[in-house]
Amino acid sequence: MQWEVVIGLEIHVQLSTKSKIFSGASTAYGAEPNTQACTVDLGLPGVLPVFNGEALNKSVMFGLAVGAQINERSVFDRKNYFYPDSPKAYQISQLYYPIVGEGYIDIDLEDGSQKRIGVTRAHMEEDAGKSLHENFHKQTGIDLNRAGTPLLEIVSEPDMRSAKEAVAYMRKIHSIVRYLGISDGNMQEGSFRCDANVSLRPIGQEEFGTRAELKNINSFRFVEKAINVEIERQMDILESGGSVTQETRLYDSQKNETRPMRSKEEANDYRYFPDPDLLPIVISAEEIEAIRKTLPELPDAKCARFMQQLGLSEKDAKALTVDRDMADYYEQVQQAIGDAKMAANWILGDVAAINNKNGLEFKDCPVNAEQLTGLLKRIKDNTISGKIAKEVFEAMFSGEGSGSEGDADTIIDKKGLKQITDTGAIETIIDRVIADNPGQVAEFQSGKDKLIGFFVGQVMKASKGKANPGQVNQLLQKKLRS
Amino acid sequence: MSTLDKSDVEKIAFLARLGVDEQDMPEYASNLSKILDMVEQLNSVETDGVKPMAHPLDAVQRLRADEVTEVNDRENLQAHAPETAEGLYLVPRVVE
Secondary structure: OOEEEEEEEEEEEEOOOOEOOOOOOEOOOOOOOOOOOOOOOOOOOOOOOOOEHHHHHHHHHHHHHOOOOEOOEEOOEEEEOOOOOOOOOEEEEOOOOOOEOOEEEEEEOOOOOEEEEEEEEEEEEEOOOEEEOOOOOOEEEEEOOOOOOEEEEEEEOOOEOOHHHHHHHHHHHHHHHHHHOOOOOOOOOOOEEEEEEEEEEEOOOOOOOOOEEEEEEOOHHHHHHHHHHHHHHHHHHHHOOOOOOOEEEEEEOOOOEEEEOOOOOOOOOOOOEEOOOOOOEEOOHHHHHHHHOOOOOOHHHHHHHHHHHHOOOHHHHHHHHOOHHHHHHHHHHHHHHOOHHHHHHHHHHHHHHHHHHOOOOHHHOOOOHHHHHHHHHHHHOOOOOHHHHHHHHHHHHOOOOOOOOOHHHHHHHHHOOOOEOOHHHHHHHHHHHHHHOHHHHHHHHOOOHHHHHHHHHHHHHHOOOOEOHHHHHHHHHHHHHO | OOOOOHHHHHHHHHHOOOOOOHHHHHHHHHHHHHHHHHHHHHHHOOOOOOOOOOOOOOOOOOOEOOOOOOOOOHHHHHOOOOOEEOOEEEEEOOOO
16 A cells, blocks of 8 residues: 655744743743742732733734734633643633634755645744653652743644655744744754644545644654654554554654653543633734834745845755855855855855854854955955865864954964965975976876876975965976976 | 533543532532533524624733843742742652
8 A cells, every 4th residue: 555644743933032921021041940930920819911012023923924814813712731830720822813824835845846835823822831750759840930931833734745844844934933033943942842743644545544643843853753753653553454543642762763642531622712811912904014024034035035146056045045144144254255156155065064063053153254254355365275264264163363354364374374376486396396206297298187186286285285276287287398 | 402411520520620529410410501501592692793702801902011020039939839849849740
């Protein structure tokens, strides 16, 4: 039997507000337990939620960015369940009238084509606290600092057909929320979390198969692995004539397997009803338009502009625009040196490579855009070669310099890396290399043209990489052929 | 006519984490059924074109400015908790 995979994702994005969605407590990450949990977050009797308008703004920005209908009237509901990290015994969420209606994004597939993925809806809700099960004998410790942090839950259509498509969708949503500045998107800190609904159906069948929900997957890599291992599990069951149970499963990254969460007997009976403590959220068409005007250039638009205006290839333009920090860095360098291709090659090459090697995000790159600008200017004016530039770049990366455009010059001076462009000086080196290698000279002159590479290499080596390679080549040709 | 039986009452009580004595079950079942019957009368009302009401007050939510206005009051708040340790509230163990 041939099976088709059907995947839908629910992504929880922490909105980067200063205070919580219904209280004035801070949302800063990493504080001492319960120092940012006030009476509202604790659900003490008599307290009332007061809605944070910034959570609304940020949610509307997302909706507009994915071409969605913004609901001018949305309503908060109570989702009832008992768990100690939710002290009110309900979560305030939006079930019936979410703020964001249907929208879509386009993802890039591996074969270079694009696919449109539907966004069903996005709604505002509050996050729960954290339970710590270790270290307390027969007890659980509760930290409510996170309780009440604003979340936007983004629900996709079941439009994805492979783990790779799911990852591409997730990356695109991540890129969009980072561009919009509505979330820091930090997955380690839980600001961007994903649940995946996975099911299989025989190819050609319209009806969906029974799905399993994979909970709380906190990295792009794990999303792909978790979905693939779940697909295999379901396929084994179906191939052997069994049936998949609808349930919630946890992905164990160490064992690379999914397993059922201990199911609570009365799970999924949340008895939603409109929260009587909160009035309907109303936003006018004019206010929505005002928010639309604040939207920054989004990744797809920026990518198109880089291709049209700067003449970059689609591949380079895409790679440069996924991460807003990288795109901003690129534009700053590009504008300063006026060479789109050179800036792209350096940033996608050496800069990206050293960041990856050191596990750094682009925003944390120790070489800033001014420093790189200073360096690339010295390649362009032939002060140093591209090869020597890598040495200067590494020095900057390891902390040499003061973070300014002049750093390249300082390092070049200090290390004596300035390119030798004096014809006389280069000729002296060439003469010595020719004298030292009579055998190769004879071979070259008898027609073995490829040996030019050997001579260039020898001269560069003798000059400690400082001779101008173009001049070396030219002078060598002249001398060897004379 | 909605009629709840004992198992419905047990389920509702469990969801609300309420303890209900066995002997009181029939009475709860009967009273809750009557409440449902009363609400069911609404089904006979013509509601086409009536907008769903989210709140009895004809008003909209006021928006709060995004400012941190609360200070750390952990010591005071935790004085009311039955048990705490290392700044955490302690509860009977819950394991996923």
